[in-house]
Amino acid sequence: MKNISEILENVKTVGIGGHIRPDGDCIGSCMALYLYIREYFPDIEADVYLEQPKPVFDYIDRMDEVKTEAEEEEKEYDLFITCDVSALDRLAVAGKYFDTAKKTACIDHHVSNKGFADVNHVRGDVGSACEVLYGLLDADKIDRSIAVPIYTGMAHDTGVFQYSSTTPETMRIAGELMKTGFDFSRIIDESFYQKTYLQNQVMGRVLAESILLQDGKCVVGYLKRREMDFYGVEGKDLEGIVSQLRLTAGVEVAIFIYEMETQLFKVSLRSNGKVDVSRIAVFFGGGGHVRAAGCDMQGSMYDVINNLTAEIEKQLAEE
Known part of the structure; x- marks a missing residue:
């Protein structure tokens, strides 16, 4: 893929899912994609599935719309997209929807990902799934709401930009996201460093x-x-x-x-x-x-x- 719009053409329903025990990058990439589709593809019915995300991430918009369990009734999505999922057995909550979807896609950065979807956009040289996702979105459409979860995921999976996976491109993207005006230091302190007693x-x-x-x-x-x-x-x-x-x-x-x-x-x-x-x-x-x-x-x-x-x-x- 060069742009997420390629796989959204003629799609009416989309499911989005992350891996078991979701971390900041998983939650960030799933939510950023969900928010982007909701905002710029309003005719598409989108659902996002995450396994009990921690309350510390509640500052991300629309977290209250996350589905933490698969519904009992049968549902067939036109497209199901996984974010930050390295293998199909790591997909949480919505495995049955991936299996029944008419088409599937995987957006990931794990070097161990062998490609389990119909469309696999896997970049093992990139530090986070959120950075991979950023490259598939129209940069000029990334507002504050979408920038917050992308920045969250990038910060978490790069150890607040200190791991060797951090590149000049990573820092450039982080800088572009910061221009949207969110409190980046608070995100890092409260979602990454802060621990309970x-x-x-x-x-x-x-x-x-x-x-x-x-x-x-x-x-x-x-x-x-x-x-x-x-x-x-x-x-x-x-x-x-x-x-x-x-x-x-x-x-x-x-x-x-x-x-x-x-x-x-x-x-x-x-x-x-x-x-x-x-x-x-x-x-x-x-x-x-x-x-x-x-x-x-x-x-x-x-x-x-x-x-x-x-x-x-x-x-x-x-x-």
Whole structure:
């Protein structure tokens, strides 16, 4: 695609969906596309599906219109578009609508995305799905309402423009979006950095009990299910922990794992450059980017750590 209008021609109904446990880039890209279609293609009936987006993103316009569950009645969209979804099994809430849609499209930036839709616009060299989406929209039509979610997604997936995926083009686009007049510093503070007191307590515990492996090149933090129950937290409350672990001096790879249920763990991986964590995540059935990836793994916590560090060690030995 060169422009989103190419796939919207002769379309009367559109569904938009993001990945499970949606982050800022997923929510931002889905909402920006939804707002753009609602504003500039008013004859198209559009719906957006997201899995329980966090209230912290409520500053984005029309968040109250998000559908968090698939409706019971059968529905066939003329077009279903996924945003920031790396594989079909990562699509949340609206999988059945993707399956029954007359045509499907995928807008993404994950290097692990093999292309699962009829039309696949995947740019693995771009730092966020929101930046990919920006390239498909008419820049002169991006008003403040649409700019806010795009900026949100770009800021989140580039670590507030500090990851290596940040390019001069990324910063140019961010500057153009800022011209629409929103409070960009507030968006960053409240949606990216700000944590509740409880989240800070949990992060402190994980950092205090983290372990260094492989001569200090790998750091591992973890939470067991009973610890999560004790604090009353879920996976959505644990964002930012793996990024903080990555900042440990001398570390090449940070791992954070938490127990979703007995012997089933959610794994988040971050790299400082020497290790391609997307290769590791894909090996274990997940996906992501060179420096940020994730997967789900079964076994004991020690099995999970041992299996992950074995793959990390292989890459470090390739240097």
